[in-house]
Structures are given as structure tokens and as C-alpha cells.
Amino acid sequence: MSGREQSDVIVVGAGAAGLAAAAALAGAGKSVTVLERKPYVGGRACSYEHPALHEIVDSQHVLLGCCTNLIELCEQSGSADKIRWYDKQTFLEPGGRSSTISASGLPAPFHFAPSFLSMSMLGWKDKLGMARGLIEFFRGYPAEDNESIEQWLKRTRQTELSIRHFWNPILMATLNDRVAHCSTRYAGKVFHELFIKSSTGGRLGIPTVPLSEFYMAAARLIESCGGTLQLRASVEAITQEQNGRWRVNVADTSYIADSIILALPFEQTQKLLPAVRLNEQYAGIALNTRDELELKMARQVHSPFTSILLWFDREISDLDHAWLLDTTIEWFFHKSRIRKYAPEKGSYVELVIAGSRTQLSMTRDEILTGALNELQSFFPEVKRAKLIKSGVLKEARATFSVVPGLDRFRPAQTTKWPGFYLAGDWTATEWPSTMEGAVRSGRLAAGAVMGDQRRFVAAETPASGLMRWPGVR
Ligand SMILES: Cc1cc2nc3c(=O)[nH]c(=O)nc-3n(C[C@H](O)[C@H](O)[C@H](O)COP(=O)(O)OP(=O)(O)OC[C@H]3O[C@@H](n4cnc5c(N)ncnc54)[C@H](O)[C@@H]3O)c2cc1C
Numbered sequence: 467m468s469g470r471e472q473s474d475v476i477v478v479g480a481g482a483a484g485l486a487a488a489a490a491l492a493g494a495g496k497s498v499t500v501l502e503r504k505p506y507v508g509g510r511a512c513s514y515e516h517p518a519l520h521e522i523v524d525s526q527h528v529l530l531g532c533c534t535n536l537i538e539l540c541e542q543s544g545s546a547d548k549i550r551w552y553d554k555q556t557f558l559e560p561g562g563r564s565s566t567i568s569a570s571g572l573p574a575p576f577h578f579a580p581s582f583l584s585m586s587m588l589g590w591k592d593k594l595g596m597a598r599g600l601i602e603f604f605r606g607y608p609a610e611d612n613e614s615i616e617q618w619l620k621r622t623r624q625t626e627l628s629i630r631h632f633w634n635p636i637l638m639a640t641l642n643d644r645v646a647h648c649s650t651r652y653a654g655k656v657f658h659e660l661f662i663k664s665s666t667g668g669r670l671g672i673p674t675v676p677l678s679e680f681y682m683a684a685a686r687l688i689e690s691c692g693g694t695l696q697l698r699a700s701v702e703a704i705t706q707e708q709n710g711r712w713r714v715n716v717a718d719t720s721y722i723a724d725s726i727i728l729a730l731p732f733e734q735t736q737k738l739l740p741a742v743r744l745n746e747q748y749a750g751i752a753l754n755t756r757d758e759l760e761l762k763m764a765r766q767v768h769s770p771f772t773s774i775l776l777w778f779d780r781e782i783s784d785l786d787h788a789w790l791l792d793t794t795i796e797w798f799f800h801k802s803r804i805r806k807y808a809p810e811k812g813s814y815v816e817l818v819i820a821g822s823r824t825q826l827s828m829t830r831d832e833i834l835t836g837a838l839n840e841l842q843s844f845f846p847e848v849k850r851a852k853l854i855k856s857g858v859l860k861e862a863r864a865t866f867s868v869v870p871g872l873d874r875f876r877p878a879q880t881t882k883w884p885g886f887y888l889a890g891d892w893t894a895t896e897w898p899s900t901m902e903g904a905v906r907s908g909r910l911a912a913g914a915v916m917g918d919q920r921r922f923v924a925a926e927t928p929a930s931g932l933m934r935w936p937g938v939r
Contacts, residue, residue, distance in 0.1 A: 469719035469720065470722065478500075480509065483891065484502070485681060487908035490913070490922040496910075503699060506678040507685050512678045519855060523676075531671070532664075535877060537924075550786075551671050552670070554568040557585070558791060558844050559791050565587040574664050587791060598622060599619075611870055611871060612871055615763075629645075631791050639789075642865045643694040666927060667927045672684050704726060704738070712724070725886070726887070727888070729888075730890055731866075739760065759877060759881070766866050766874035766892055772825045773817070773865035776814070782851050787800060792841075794840060797842050798844070803815035825860060834858060865891075878893070887914055888911065890904065893911075
């Protein structure tokens with residue numbers, strides 16, 4: 467061992483959770499070391515140079531107005547101006563008919579009412595059913611997570627068209643899985659926060675720079691507060707020393723700290739957990755805790771995500787983004803417009819297929835051919851445009867699914883092992899698998915290290931309009 471680095475806290479993983487934890491702790495005066503096995507930050511929300519395309523690529527990530535912790539982290543680290551906010555969303559049907567949704571001047575919860583009433587993609591019967599359904603989330607969302615949203619859609623007699631043109635697209639985009647796999651608790655949270663509670667919670671934010679560049683701002687914030695970020699540092703084992711401190715060996719350096727936060731996805735935590743060695747004093751509680759955590763992790767399920775990247779020789783649409791209805795592709799992102807590239811450079815587009823289990827076994831060409839055919843029915847210019855290059859990114863382990871009954875199996879950030887904490891979107895945050903959930907988990911873990919778990923957690927989006935009245939909520 468040639469080096470021995472001492473700090474107050476080691477954070478393993480530089481995804482949104484790890485960066486948020488480290489930024490909070492470094493800002494509070496703790497010395498922090500972040501160890502990340504990849505050569506870049508951002509974790510699942512990362513960008514990298516694609517070896518065949520020779521382009522910096524990423525899978526589209528969006529945030530919403532209600533992501534208060536992520537927004538606050540961006541403000542603190544100086545990347546908030548790298549988010550473009552959209553107040554209007556467009557839903558396209560094959561053939562090009564469009565419906566839009568945007569907040570009106572009416573007070574919440576009626577701010578979207580004029581848009582809903584004028585949407586041509588839905589009929590009166592569909593809209594009445596939707597209004598009846600949304601009323602269930604007026605005061606919030608269920609405390610229990612045992613009902614699936616599929617059961618809820620049946621129970622509240624939602625029409626087939628409203629499921630196809632509204633409920634399904636919104637749920638796939640926010641929860642990244644089919645309705646049978648998602649609990650009403652999390653779906654209700656989405657509908658309450660986005661459509662009811664305030665007129666700002668549903669604003670759509672899209673990073674305008676590649677994701678690792680976006681998250682690098684948080685890494686710089688950590689370093690400016692005296693923290694250290696070590697890339698290409700894969701943690702394979704963790705040892706608790708006799709004095710209770712934690713030690714991690716990476717290459718020829720030994721990192722030692724009072725506390726350690728594992729900010730990893732559940733499957734990586736599952737891998738590393740057997741390699742955590744506790745000192746004799748805690749050996750008794752070691753087994754129980756390990757068993758309990760392993761049981762919880764065994765209940766987590768992945769849901770995949772597929773991105774299709776297309777570079778055309780001309781602009782194929784003047785929209786920045788759109789929901790595509792009645793098709794395999796769920797979302798269209800016009801990255802060249804979002805990032806303000808010169809229109810003469812053509813269109814750089816990303817098509818998104820959420821919860822893409824079927825695509826996992828399809829070839830790149832099959833996915834690409836299907837996507838291009840579908841795209842033509844929304845944007846006729848695609849037929850005339852030349853496709854310069856294309857790529858397909860499949861993420862088999864993109865997110866965890868908020869399956870009914872999952873809450874009992876999402877572990878707290880504090881464990882029974884003194885100084886040993888967990889973070890990551892899958893831990894108990896009351897959020898689905900999102901960057902906001904990850905940032906919350908990191909901040910909760912950081913707070914736990916400081917002895918005050920909620921110390922770094924940002925306030926929720928305030929209720930607005932009529933929703934501010936206590937009698938209404
Ligand atoms: C394709 C795709 C699209 C998505 N779209 C959205 C979206 O639009 N909006 C949204 O909010 N969320 C979206 N998500 C989900 C979001 O990316 C995640 O919820 C979030 O980034 C999880 O962050 P995390 O820090 O918990 O975990 P991760 O991002 O997985 O970070 C864990 C980090 O730990 C590192 N690591 C793992 N093992 C080790 C080890 N042994 N030693 C050192 N380092 C290690 C990893 O390299 C990684 O950097 C999407 C995810 C994917 C994959």
C-alpha cells in the first residue's frame with residue numbers, strides 16, 4: 467500500500483445520490499472522499515463518447531418542477547442555467563393531429579382544466595372519467611402501496627382511450643413500467659404533484675448539456691469545499707477496523723473514514739454487501755443486518771429503457787419534444803433544438819421507449835427500422851430527410867419498478883452498523899426511480915451522518931392557488 471487517505475466520510479458512487487450526499491457533507495464542513503469506478507460522473511444519468519458513433523451520447527433525462535432537491539443541488543452547484551424549462555407539452559397522434567397541455571391563469575387545481583377540455587385526443591366521456599379519477603388524488607396519494615394502478619384504472623372505470631392517450635403515457639414516462647407493475651401510491655403521487663397541487667410542479671425541465679457535464683458541476687462544488695473525487699476507483703471490499711473506522715482499498719491506496727455511504731444501485735449493493743467485514747464488536751449484528759438487507763434487495767425489480775439516437779441532414783420538425791401516441795415510441799426529443807444547435811446542422815433526435823422489455827431481445831436493426839417507420843407517421847419530413855447516423859442504447863437495468871408492496875422492502879439510509887449508510891434511488895425516499903429520488907436519498911444519508919436526517923432535505927413544492935387553503939387539501 468503506497469497511500470493512506472483519511473477523511474470524515476467516504477462516499478462510494480458518483481451518481482446523483484453520491485454527489486448529493488458528498489455535496490451536502492462537504493458544504494457542512496466534513497472532509498469527504500468520493501470513489502467512483504467509471505471515468506466520469508453521473509452514474510445512470512451519464513454521458514460518454516460512443517466508440518462507434520464518435521459522439522458524446524446520453525439517454526434522455528428530464529426533471530419536473532416538483533424535483534425540489536435536484537433543482538436545489540443544481541442551483542448550489544451552478545448548473546441550474548443548464549436546464550431548459552417547458553410549460554407546454556404536445557401530444558401527437560399518428561397522422562400529426564396534436565393536443566397540447568399547458569397551465570392557464572386559473573388557480574390550482576384548475577390550472578390545466580382549459581387544456582384538458584380542449585384536447586382533441588380525448589372525448590367527453592374520457593375526460594369526465596379522468597376528472598373523476600384525478601379527484602381521488604386531490605388531497606394527496608394513498609399511504610398504502612398494495613394496489614396496482616392497473617387495478618385502480620379498472621376500479622375508477624377509466625376508458626380505453628384515456629388509458630392509451632393519457633394515463634399510460636404519463637405513467638410510463640414517470641414510473642418507467644407497465645401499469646400492472648406500478649402501485650397506485652406512486653402513480654397518485656405523480657398525478658397529485660404534476661396536475662393538482664400547484665401550477666409549477668408539472669413543468670418539464672430538460673438538461674441542455676450532456677449529462678456527465680451537467681453533473682460535473684456538483685463534483686466541482688464538492689472539490690471547492692475541500693472534498694476529493696477519485697474516478698476509476700472501483701470498491702471491491704470494505705473493512706471496519708478495530709477502532710470502528712471504515713477502510714476501503716483501491717489500487718495501492720487505502721481510504722479510511724469514520725463513516726461510509728454506499729450510493730449504489732441495489733444490484734451493486736447486493737454484490738458489495740458480502741464483502742463488508744465488520745470488527746468483532748459488531749460481528750453479532752452483522753449477520754442479521756446482512757440477511758435483512760439481502761431480503762429487501764431480493765424484492766427489487768429492474769425495468770429497462772431504450773433510446774434511439776438519430777442524426778438527420780435537415781430539421782424534421784419545429785417541436786423541441788412531443789409525446790407520441792398509439793406507437794411503440796413514447797417520447798420524441800429534438801436534442802439539436804433543445805441544445806440550440808444551428809438548424810443548418812440538421813436534426814439530432816432521441817426517441818424513447820420506456821419499460822422496453824420487448825426491445826431487450828430485438829436487434830439494433832429491428833428496433834431502428836420500426837422506430838423510423840413510426841416516426842414518419844408523425845413527421846412527414848423524415849421521408850425526405852437523409853439519416854446520417856444512428857445508435858440504439860439499451861439499458862436493461864435503467865430503473866427499479868415501484869411494484870405494489872415494495873415500500874416495506876426499501877431500506878432506510880441508516881443501517882444497524884455504526885457509521886455505515888446506504889443511499890441510491892431505490893432506498894426509502896417516497897419517490898420512484900428518478901434523479902430526484904436519488905438526490906433525496908443522498909441528502910437523507912448525509913443528514914443521518916450528521917445526526918439529523920432531514921437537515922439537507924429541501925422543502926416540497928408549495929401548494930398554490932386554491933390548494934393552499936387547508937380546507938381544500
Ligand atoms: C436510460 C435511463 C433514462 C432515465 N430517465 C430518467 C429521467 O428522465 N428522469 C429521472 O429523474 N430519472 C431517470 N432515470 C433514472 C435515474 O437515472 C436514476 O434514478 C438515478 O440516476 C439513480 O442515481 P443513483 O445515484 O441512485 O445511482 P447510479 O446513477 O446508478 O449511481 C451509482 C454510481 O455508483 C458507481 N459504482 C457502482 N459500483 C461501484 C463500485 N463498486 N465502486 C465505485 N463505484 C461504483 C456507478 O458507476 C455509478 O456511477 C433514467 C435512467 C436511465 C438508465
